[in-house]
Amino acid sequence: MSRIGTIARRTFLIGSAAILGGVAFGVYKVRQPAPNPLTPAPGAAALNPFVLIDQQGITLIAPRAEMGQGVHTTWAALIAEELDVDIAAVRVLHGPAAKAYYNSAMVADALPGKGYDTSEFQHTVGEALGGVGKLIGLQVTGGSTSMKDGFIRMRQAGATARETIKQAAAERLGLDRAQLKTENAQVIAPDGQTIPYTDLAEAAALIDPPHVELRDARGWRYLGKSVPRVDMVGKSTGTAQFGIDVRLPGMKFAALRINPNLGGTMNGFDASAAETMPGVERVIDLGTGIAVVATNTWLAQQAADAVDIDWGAAPYPPETDAIFARIAQAFDDKPNSTLRDDGNVTSPRDGGDTATLPKGTISLSADYKLPYLAHATMEPQNATALFTHDALEIWCGNQSPIFQQQACAKLAGLDPDAVQIHTTLMGGGFGRRGEPDFAAYATQVAMAMPGTPVQLTWSREEDMTHDYYRPGALARFTGTVKDGQAVMLDARIAAQSATHQALNRWAGLPAAGPDKVLVDGAFNQPYAIPNYRVRGHVADLDLPVGFWRSVGASFNGFFHDTFIDEMAHAAGRDPLDFRLELIRPVHAPSAGTLDTVRQMSGWTGKTPEGVGRGVGFTYSFGTPVAQVIEVVDQDGSIRITRAWIACDMGIALDRSIIEAQMIGGMIYGLSAAAYGKITFSDGAVQQRNFPDYDAIRMHTAPLTEVAILEANTYLGGAGEPGTPPAMPALGNALFDLTGTRARELPLSNSFDLRV
Structure with a gap:
């Protein structure tokens, strides 16, 4: 077989497009530039990683992964807006693993602060510190940061490319650059003469890029509007390439079986039955499990089932109740964080004296419990790998190419520069594909079969039972109200730390400092409650957890907003009015979302018999989102019938994509609220496939x-903020309908929800 990697190792290869030459432009440096990963052929030049012009035309490089959220379309629109090219006429490719594609917004989002109260100075400092992402190789898609990351940088890339090309045209024509215009990827002279960008690329490569000013938003052609998605045709015709679609010459196919007792050892295995099956080529010892290589995926899966394996025990309590007992023990320890402590909180749960509370004060408390959750991406985990003695190539959908590269290089004993990561489209990520495990297992399989590309595909059962789960969480809330007003809110939240685990897995960093993510969606809510405290307690467990869509806000949104609803009812107030009164003095955009859903839904605070409505609000990822959910009792079965969403993420770069993300985020949240749970028996996950882990369907969607x-x-952000308020909004609607308050999810345990 001819070597697939005949293209130079440092050349950027993705899908069927090999960039062997061309010129790239734009501003991407922060102080000192990161190396440009687009290495052209001799005689050509590459000035920047984002915009490349060659004889095929214009290619826009998007360093954020497309997993259905529309990032490639809006990222391309940011560049095309300034470059004066037709977005429908350009190619959009995902960039390779390279520091030049660092995420500048993730570092800023990790800084202390609530977000809604960020000052201009704090915002400027956050932007300046964004360059740290380059130093640590933070090429990550997540945290709803893609547009915040690219909003300025990509427009600068497009504008700089445009003006550099105009300068090349000006020198050719003997004119001043200011006399020239650009349109549809060509420079236009005063006499109407046109020169295509492709004809000017090599000359432009010799010119120092000029200083540029970004165009006023009033002249935008793409941004602020709904643009046809660049992946629409491929996905509609079945020609779009996801990780599971990769096909290479001479490729073999593999399946794996890993210890269902997560983190447990493999004591031994008997592969004799599998090895005699026709088409089976190898059974590979992975240390914690096995992989079977065969001539097709189905055969590999069947053969993997035929391997008799002796599994070791899990390093965590084997039953769900015992796991949650360990989480509850975290309340006995000193808090990991107290990121909000306003006024003077006196809580009887801490031995505080509430006997002296003024007459008419109403005290209330509530305990909440949320289960572990799986990511349940539609496309199961997979990766294709090709290993030779001095190089490794991997094709997969992933959210963190550099982390993938580093993990796989370490396994293969290679320098990271010898490992190429080709990021494909992916059928869902939700944080799961930020982990390196699926590429690492593929690397191990490929190392056992050097020179042969092998595609390792996880069965749905392996995917569901070997996740990095959304942590199970407990919360203890106490509050007081008086004369219809909120006086005090005290919250304690206990869960495993996804942040501490992930940083250790990805970068080998030890757990340290307050975990802001653990209390996100609780400490940073814009409520004018005079006595307001939120504490986070990290549970000590070895059960694998990770980032799940909206992360800490996914459970804190339910805890916090449900308790706000309980406080409103205890105060004898309309739940929506109660929230508005507390939020309006603190953050006008958040109040605006509540005002808007009230108008959209025709909220009156009163519902007819057989109908329930609930409001939910969460500020997360820089975006306030308010939702109203309506449920109806139909012959004893409860159906979710209607939903209204209002969000405010500042500049709406593409309204159709934002709308889709808000609806998708809400559906994800409703699915978790209604049905989602991961439970454990004898150390193993009990939910193995979608019949065990249901979701909102078309006929049950509002x-x-x-x-x-x-x-x-x-x-x-847009991708994650729609998820947190959906859960309390549904629970609050069910309370309005039935009078039963849900303090534990999933709701199907307590209510007869239509399935």
Whole structure:
């Protein structure tokens, strides 16, 4: 077989497009530039990683992974807006693993602060510190940061490329650059003469890029509007390439079986039955499990089932109740964080004296419990790998190419530069594909079969039972109200730390400092409650957890907003009015979302018999989102019928994509609220496939309306903020319908929800 890697190792190869030459432009440096990963052929030049012009035309490089959220479309629109090219006429490719594609927004989001109260100075400091992401190789898609990361940088890349090309044209024509215009990837002279960008690329490569000013938003052609998605045709025709679609000459196919007792050892195995099956080529010892290599995926899966394996025990309590007992023990320890401590909180749970509370004060408390959750991506985990003695190539959908590269290089005993990561489209990520395990297992399989590309595909059962789960969580809330007003809220939240685990897995960093993510969605809510405290307690467990869509806000949104609803009812107030009164003095954009859903839904605070409505609100990832959910009792079965969403992420770069993300995030949250749970028996996960882990279906999904506001000062996220408020909104609607307050999910345990 001819070597697939005949293209130079440092050349950027993705899908069927090999960039062997061409010129790339734009501004991407922060102080000192990271190396440009687009290495052209001799005689050509590459000035920047984001915009490349060659004889095929214009290619826009998107360093954020496309997993259905539309990032490639909006990222391309950011560049095309300034470059004066037709977005429909350009190629959009995902970039290779390279520091030049660092995420500048993730570092800023990790800084202390609530977000909604960020000052101009704090925002400027956050932007300046974003360059740290380059130093640590933070090429990550996640945290709803893609647009915040690219909003300025990509427009600068497009503008600089445009003006550099104009300068090359000016020198050719003997004119001043200011006399020239650009349109549709060509320079236009005053006499109407046109020169295509492709004809000017090599000359432009010799010119120092000029200083540029970005165009005023009033002249935008793409941004702020709904643009046809660049992946629409491929996905509609079945020609789009996901990780599971990769096909290479001479490729073999593999399946794996890993210890169902997560983190447990493999004591031994008997592969004799599998090895005699026709088409089976190898059974590989992976240390914690086995992989079977065969001529097709189905045969590999069948053969893997035929291997008799002796599994060791899990390093955590084997039953769900015992696991949650360990989580509860975290409340006995000193808090990991107290990121909000306003006023003077006196809580009887801490031995505080509440006997002297003023007459008419109402005290209330509530305990909440949320289960572990799987990511349940539609495309199961997979990766294709090709190993030779001095190089490794991997094709997979992933959210963290550099972390993948480093993990696989370490396994293969190679320098990271000898490992190429080709990031494909992916059928869902939700944080799961930020982990390196699926590429690492593929690397181990490929190392056992050097020179042969092998695609390792996880069965749905392996995927579901070997996740990095959304942590199970407990919360203890106490509050007081008086004369219809909120006086005090005290919250304690206990869960495993996904942040501590992930940083250790990805970068070998030890757990240290307060975990902001653990209390996100609780400590940073814009409520004017005079006595307001939120503490986080990290549970000590070895059960694998990770980042799940909206992360800490996914459980804190339910805890916090459900308790706000309980406080409103204890105060004898309309739940929506109660929230508005507390939020309006603190953060006007958040209040605007509540005002808007009230108008959209026709909220009156009163519902007819057989109908329930609940409001939910969470500020997360820089974006306030309010939702109203309506449920109806139909012959004893409860159906979710309607939903109204209002969000404010500042500038709405593509309204159709934001609307889709808000609806998708809400559906993800409703699915978790209604049905989602991961439980354990004898150390193993009990839910193995979608019949055990249900979701909202088309016939159970609500008719939804979305309002997109633009009052927020800074750009917020879109992919994750729609998930947290869906869970309390549904629980609050069920309380309105039935009078039963849900303090534990999934709701199907307590209510007869339509399936």
